[in-house]
Amino acid sequence: MCHGCSRASNHGTSVSYIYDLQVHYSTKFDKPASFLLQSRTVNLENPDISLLLELLQIDSPSGDEAPIADWLESWIPDNVINPEIQRYGDSLIVSRGKRPDVALFAHIDTTGFTLGYGSSLIPIGGPAVVSGDGVRPAGQSGSEATLEVRSGEWLLKGAAAAPGSRYVYSAAPEYDTKSIRSPYLDNRAGVYSALQCLLQCNNIAVAFTTGEEHSGNGATVCAGMLYRDFGITQALISDITWDTEYIKCGQGVAISLRDRMVPRQRFLDQVLKIAEESGIPFQREIESAGGSDGGYIQRSGHPIDWVFVGAPEKGPHTAREEIVFSDLESMTEMLAALVRGLKKETEG
Numbered sequence: 001m002c003h004g005c006s007r008a009s010n011h012g013t014s015v016s017y018i019y020d021l022q023v024h025y026s027t028k029f030d031k032p033a034s035f036l037l038q039s040r041t042v043n044l045e046n047p048d049i050s051l052l053l054e055l056l057q058i059d060s061p062s063g064d065e066a067p068i069a070d071w072l073e074s075w076i077p078d079n080v081i082n083p084e085i086q087r088y089g090d091s092l093i094v095s096r097g098k099r100p101d102v103a104l105f106a107h108i109d110t111t112g113f114t115l116g117y118g119s120s121l122i123p124i125g126g127p128a129v130v131s132g133d134g135v136r137p138a139g140q141s142g143s144e145a146t147l148e149v150r151s152g153e154w155l156l157k158g159a160a161a162a163p164g165s166r167y168v169y170s171a172a173p174e175y176d177t178k179s180i181r182s183p184y185l186d187n188r189a190g191v192y193s194a195l196q197c198l199l200q201c202n203n204i205a206v207a208f209t210t211g212e213e214h215s216g217n218g219a220t221v222c223a224g225m226l227y228r229d230f231g232i233t234q235a236l237i238s239d240i241t242w243d244t245e246y247i248k249c250g251q252g253v254a255i256s257l258r259d260r261m262v263p264r265q266r267f268l269d270q271v272l273k274i275a276e277e278s279g280i281p282f283q284r285e286i287e288s289a290g291g292s293d294g295g296y297i298q299r300s301g302h303p304i305d306w307v308f309v310g311a312p313e314k315g316p317h318t319a320r321e322e323i324v325f326s327d328l329e330s331m332t333e334m335l336a337a338l339v340r341g342l343k344k345e346t347e348g
Contacts, residue, residue: 059138061112062214065090091218097203106194106238107212113167121154125213134170169319216296252281253331256308267305274341
């Protein structure tokens, strides 16, 4: 995601819980689907966000999305009723119902780093680093090192590895009753919301796409397959945007009226009408730069309308991204309401 303007916001540092990944995670989510539906309000007195935390455990910098694609291929049949799954490389299309009218797009890649020659760290996507950020090899616990910024160059310190190795931020998720702070909430939170919609909506398709932070190839491929196989012409982008002067954390999901790309106005008007009628809190975002899978869909050559729907976060692309739980809740609820409402608009 690079949906907002290029500015990171400061945020608080106090937390009530630090999640121990090694102790609390399991390979598969061990709660039934009914638990997920019941917990969509994220009980603020005792937050239970096990699915999101499990997603945050899985590393997948752009180009290396196979681990999260494998996890989704395993988790979805165990938790979603009658899904159909198609895999294209490491992108997935998951559908429910005879002929879905609407598709969600949720990218499964993140930013990261490639170890170059001379201990240099080359960005994958657009990570926003500060000297001293902890990093580790993708897919490995331990072996932590630090990133040092020297004369504009990013260098790996405290570890040795072969050039070409992939690195990611090493910070563990932290959360309290209000918000969660972690690397890679962009776009693990968008994947989380898309999975919740798969559980709640009986007639839906979801494209879990690769390469959004780098090339957009996954969205381009999935747009073609969704149009060819289902005739889908309506898409919603389940992704994360940025806390800015006008879009604030804690005030609801953002629906983007535009970024550097402009969605088709008639479809946008339909989305906004359904959003207003839903009673779910939301904010209207207007940007002149940035983009998402929506831009890749628009350039794919397929007649698929799209609108971006996402919770705002502080600290985008840093090791300290932060999302407010109530915004994540409104994001999930809004996406589900739009899937149902746009289906009715199509039938009407």
